[in-house]
Amino acid sequence: MARDESVRDTTGPAEQTVSDDERNNTSVIDRRSYLKLAGATVLATGVSAGAASAAGNDYEVIEARGQTITIDSGQTWENKLIDFGNRNEISIIAKGTNWTIRNIGFTGTIPYNTAVFGVCDSGSGTSVMENIYFGESTGEQPASTRSICIWVDPKHNGHLDVTNVNFNVPGNNGIYGSAPAYNGNGGTVALDSCYGNDCHHTAFRIGDNGMSIDNCMSYKSGTRAANRNAWIWEGKYDGGATIRNSHFITNGAGDSIATNGNPNLTIDNVHTDDGHGDGSNPEHFVPDGCPKSGEEAASGGSSNSASSSPSTDEDADRSENTLLVDGVGTAGDTRYEFTVSGAAEKATIKGATIDDGDSIESGHVTGRVAGWRDAFRFAGDLEELTIEGDARVFVNGERVDPADYGQEKPHVLTLVGNGTTANYELTVDGTIETIAGDDSEEHATVSSGNTVEGSIERASQQFRFSGTLTDITFLDGSAQVYVDDQRIDPKQYNEQELLPHAIVIDGTDTDGRTEYAFSVDGEVITSSYRDASVNPGDEIDGRSVSGKVDDGLDAYWFDGDIADFQLSGNATVDVEYNARSN
Structure with missing residues (x-):
């Protein structure tokens, strides 16, 4: 059923515990338990009071208050009138399979910089969004404040039908449906009989993996030069994109149909005023069946008024805290x-x-975010916070400065020599640095910000780092290793094989994006060699690799030989055999 995300499922799995045997072994701990073994604290939660379910043309009124509502697999969520008030937020999430969202209307002013719906069909099924009305916004606004009505998650691998949706939100985005095509799981989206009014920067955004726009209309007043009626993105799957029987008006600003990359696009009976379609003289209209008000949508298309009352949360206990890492933009x-x-x-x-x-x-929480948002609920106080990148952090809706929460690199790694020379290499998934005045300054070298190479014989060396220790390998000899105040077993951390050869795709001195794909007849892993970035969008599937570079470097360690290589773009490629010994 649909549920408010603030309600925890108390029948779900319990917090992970540590056995008595593990607690008694305090001298050496493995890689997954060197962080504080704190007891689990149950989050304070409460049950939200809900209005009576809709019957006939009745609908439930929901007041936006920052809540998250989740739609389960196989469920139908319908007949809701949601009041934003003065930019109050609400998030509606559907990420299962074979779900339906229909007869949803919005009143009040859409909030700044939010995604109202976050959806995907992650079970290879078919999900539906139909008869939805978005209304009221302030039009012209900065890029950092524009919202997205419907965001289709990259994990989408099924099909989504979006029918009779009115994006009447000047200055905000309509549907972002292209991500599954170019950096996701290949799911498709079909838009039918939808309307966009002065959406900025895009009304309808899809990919060329079988997605389509049919019987739609998008109007622009001409006040936004960057505005796009439709934006078609080249993806990594077959199927193409199709626009049929649609009308797009630009009024001389922006593009009726814009493309990213070189998508496989078919246009059939598309009327535009800028020559990008196969017809001219576009008409401005709201497609048949598309609702023209929030009340009309919530009541299932009828314009008669419905008896309803706002839902409240008098019984809800929302004492838990929230932390949002926002990488949008x-x-x-x-x-x-x-x-x-x-x-x-x-x-x-x-x-x-x-x-x-x-x-x-x-x-203790670690993660990465690129271009979107990660969020968490937590109990107690925020004690330490480290951010490496440009994302912003909000605690309980207020932006915070990470410098106010502990040290930038909160962990200490210590090596203690045993009297014989030991050469080592270690890697963290955050950043690491030597400590001023310590032996590490003289005997160790940090490369790429996250890898250290050095040697130790006697005494100790210390490093400060963020993230977790992911690999430590002694090329010869040995030493004692401590993370914070706990001794660890290096054997638990040397799972990463030291592959001998390197391949570097270098786009630093080129214009535009370069795409590449290659395979080897041995093993291959990502690398920070030559200060290359480790891009989470690059993919390794067994012995095959695919990725993209813009103005940076991608690098990989491998053994064996390169069996196949494909390059589209101007980046240079260097293959260095036995690179570790060069």
């Missing part, structure tokens, strides 16, 4: 790490995605 990815005094859990605040790669161990 930033370049590259941001690594974050924070510690709270209580328990933490992932959340979907402001349409944030829940990513398997983000880690929670007791009250």
Whole structure:
């Protein structure tokens, strides 16, 4: 059923505990438990009071107050009139399969910089959004304040029908549906009989992996030069994109149909006023069946008034805290790490995605975000916060300065020599640095910000780092290793094989994006060699690699030989055999 995200499922799995045997072994701990083994703290939660379910043309009125509503697989969420008031936020999340959202109307002024719907069909099924009305906004506004009505998550691998949706939100975005095509799981979206009114910067954004726009109309007043009626993105899947029987008006500003890359696009009976279609003289109209008010949408298309009363939260206990890492509008990815005094859990605040790669161990959280949002609910106090990148952090809706929460690099790694020379290499998934005045300054070298090479014989060396220790390898000899105040077993951390050869795709001196794909007949892993960035969008599938570079470097370690290589763009490629010994 649909549920408010603030309500925890008390029948779900309990917090992970540590066995008595593990607690008694305090001298050496493994890589997953060197962080504080704090006891689990139950988050304070409450049950939201809801209005009576709709019957016939009745509908429920919901007052936006920053809540998150989640739609389950196979469920139908319908007949709702949602009041934004004066830019109050609400997030509606549907990320299962075979769900339906219909007869939803919005009143009040759409909030700044939010995604109202965050959706995908992640079970290869078919989900539906139909008869929805978005209305009221202030038109012209800065880029940092524009909202997205419907965001389609990259994890979408099924099909989504979007029918009779009215994006009457001047200055804001309509639907962003292209991500599954170019950096996601290949799901498709079909828009039918939808309307966009002065959406900025885009009304209808899709990919060329089988997505379509049919019987739609998008109007622009001409006040926004960057405005796009439709934006078609080249993706990595087959299927093409189709626009049929549609009308787009630009009034001389921006593009009726814009493209990103070189998408496979078919246009059939598309009327535009800038020559980008195959017809001219576009008409301005709202497609048949598309609602023209919030009340009309909520009542299922009828214009008669419905008896309804606002839902409240008098019984709700919303004492838990929220933390949002917001990477929207930033370049590259941001690594974050924070510690709270209580328990933490992932959340979907402001349409944030829940990513398997983000880690929670007791009250310690690490993760990365690129171009979108990660969010968490937590109990207790925020004790430490580290951000590496341009993303912004909000605690309980207020932006915070990470410098106010602990040290930038909160962990200390210590090596203690045993009297014989040991050469080592270690890597963290954050950043690491030597400590001024320590032996590490003389005997160790930091490269790429996250890798250290050095040697030790006697005494000790110390480093400050953020994130977690991911690899430590002694090329010869040995030493004792401590993370914070706990001794660790290096054997638990040397799972990464030191592959001998390097391949570097260098786009630093080129214009535009370069795409590449290659395969090897041995093993291959990502690398920070030559200060290359590790881009989470690059993919390794067994022995095959694919990725993109703009103005940076991508690098990989491998063994064996390169079996196949493809390059589209102007980046240079260097293959260095036995690079570690050069």
